[in-house]
Structures are given as structure tokens and as C-alpha cells.
Amino acid sequence: MEDGQSYRVLATLSDQELRLLDRETHEQIVTASDGHDAPIADLHPGYCIDADLDWSTTEPTVRTLSVLRETLYTFVDHIEPVFEAAQQAWQNARAAGDSMNSRVTRNTDNEVNGVLYVFAEDDEGEVFELFRNGSRPLDPLVDKVNEQEGDAPREVFVLRPANEEFVIVTIALKKGGQFAETLRETYDCPRPSEPLA
Structure with a gap:
């Protein structure tokens, strides 16, 4: 897993579930619906974020994130x-x-x-x-x-x-x-x- 990977928020599926686009591979990722260490409820489609994902479960959780651009x-x-x-x-x-x-x-x-x-x-x-x-x-x-x-x-x-x-x-x-x-x-x-x- 890479720390500080750049993602585009594609959709907010719920207050605790996101669809992300890996900006390097263009792979889509759907996060877990709970268990995040970082607050994600206020993210919007288009935001470019730097995030560290925890892949120890089937669907990843967000450990840390920072918003790079509020597109x-x-x-x-x-x-x-x-x-x-x-x-x-x-x-x-x-x-x-x-x-x-x-x-x-x-x-x-x-x-x-x-x-x-x-x-x-x-x-x-x-x-x-x-x-x-x-x-x-x-x-x-x-x-x-x-x-x-x-x-x-x-x-x-x-x-x-x-x-x-x-x-x-x-x-x-x-x-x-x-x-x-x-x-x-x-x-x-x-x-x-x-x-x-």
C-alpha cells in the first residue's frame, strides 16, 4: 500500500461511503461503509484528496486524508x-x-x-x-x-x-x-x- 495516494472523489454513496478514482491507475475504489479514522462526510464529488487507505479488510477504510483541491x-x-x-x-x-x-x-x-x-x-x-x-x-x-x-x-x-x-x-x-x-x-x-x- 502506498501512503499519500492521490484520489478523485467520484461519488458520496452515503455519509460514510465513497467511490474514489485512483488518479494514477484510474481504478475505481468503493470504501467501507463505516470504520474510517478520518472524517469523510463533508467530501464532495470532484474533490482531489490525498488519502491513506487501510486495505486489511475487503473494502478499504480511510486512515488519513487531506483535501488537495476542492474542485x-x-x-x-x-x-x-x-x-x-x-x-x-x-x-x-x-x-x-x-x-x-x-x-x-x-x-x-x-x-x-x-x-x-x-x-x-x-x-x-x-x-x-x-x-x-x-x-x-x-x-x-x-x-x-x-x-x-x-x-x-x-x-x-x-x-x-x-x-x-x-x-x-x-x-x-x-x-x-x-x-x-x-x-x-x-x-x-x-x-x-x-x-x-
């Missing part, structure tokens, strides 16, 4: 309306015969405030679910932004329009910034309480 992941299905930048990116992808596209987003002062990706949804609607359950990690997209913009907490929104033709992944550069707040208000996804932030 937030938010998933919203069946959104309406689709904001213009995402709609345009999808139309451009379809016109080019591509299954994905990306572009930066800008505020009214023409300053870059985020990066968005659009991905074609499959017939089973699995692309959205693969992002949500971590089988298709969002980390490479977030890491790419961090490489260009510096390592900082972000807000990542995974949105599926009501027509379910495509999935939007939007990374707001500034956590708590106007772009992130606008998305939260538009798609009714209030900011969670973050006592660890």
Missing part, C-alpha cells in the same frame, strides 16, 4: 435550455461529421471563463452515465485545463440536454465565479455546503 463535479440530466456556446459547438461537430468538439467560453467582456466539450451520446445514453460513475474519467479534461491555467479548484458541469443527442462537459475556470454561478442558477443545481473548503 466540484455537478451532473444534471435533461437540461433546458442548452446555452448557445454548447449548441454551436455541437452543430459544428455534426457539420464536420465528428463525435466531439471543444471550445473556450467567454464572458461579456470577451475574457475566457471556461472550456466546454461536447460528446455525442450513444443510443443507450451511456456516455453521460460513464462520466457520472467515473468509468470515463473527467480528470484528463481537468488536467489539461490546469496545465494551461494553473492548478486551482474548478467547477465541472456535466450536462445532458433533454433531447439526449449529446453530452456537455463545461469546466468553469473560477470556482464560485460568475460563469459557474450562472450555470447553477440556470440548471437549478445549488452550490453544496463546503465546510472543508
Whole structure:
């Protein structure tokens, strides 16, 4: 076992049970539902943590942890309306015969405030679910932004329009910034309480 392994919190399955992504191997880990030595109830999907896991039982418990970055992941299905930048990116992808596209987003002062990706949804609607359950990690997209913009907490929104033709992944550069707040208000996804932030 390695001390101080870096993990991404994928989901909080309960106050005492987490689904984690090993950031090196992209392996998913579900923790035990109790018996942790470290408080985990206030962790949120998207948080990047440094944790020491105890593997002496079938499902690991968390011995120690520290929060490295309070990035937030938010998933919203069946959104309406689709904001213009995402709609345009999808139309451009379809016109080019591509299954994905990306572009930066800008505020009214023409300053870059985020990066968005659009991905074609499959017939089973699995692309959205693969992002949500971590089988298709969002980390490479977030890491790419961090490489260009510096390592900082972000807000990542995974949105599926009501027509379910495509999935939007939007990374707001500034956590708590106007772009992130606008998305939260538009798609009714209030900011969670973050006592660890």
C-alpha cells in the first residue's frame, strides 16, 4: 500500500461511503461503509484528496486524508435550455461529421471563463452515465485545463440536454465565479455546503 495516494472523489454513496478514482491507475475504489479514522462526510464529488487507505479488510477504510483541491463535479440530466456556446459547438461537430468538439467560453467582456466539450451520446445514453460513475474519467479534461491555467479548484458541469443527442462537459475556470454561478442558477443545481473548503 502506498501512503499519500492521490484520489478523485467520484461519488458520496452515503455519509460514510465513497467511490474514489485512483488518479494514477484510474481504478475505481468503493470504501467501507463505516470504520474510517478520518472524517469523510463533508467530501464532495470532484474533490482531489490525498488519502491513506487501510486495505486489511475487503473494502478499504480511510486512515488519513487531506483535501488537495476542492474542485466540484455537478451532473444534471435533461437540461433546458442548452446555452448557445454548447449548441454551436455541437452543430459544428455534426457539420464536420465528428463525435466531439471543444471550445473556450467567454464572458461579456470577451475574457475566457471556461472550456466546454461536447460528446455525442450513444443510443443507450451511456456516455453521460460513464462520466457520472467515473468509468470515463473527467480528470484528463481537468488536467489539461490546469496545465494551461494553473492548478486551482474548478467547477465541472456535466450536462445532458433533454433531447439526449449529446453530452456537455463545461469546466468553469473560477470556482464560485460568475460563469459557474450562472450555470447553477440556470440548471437549478445549488452550490453544496463546503465546510472543508
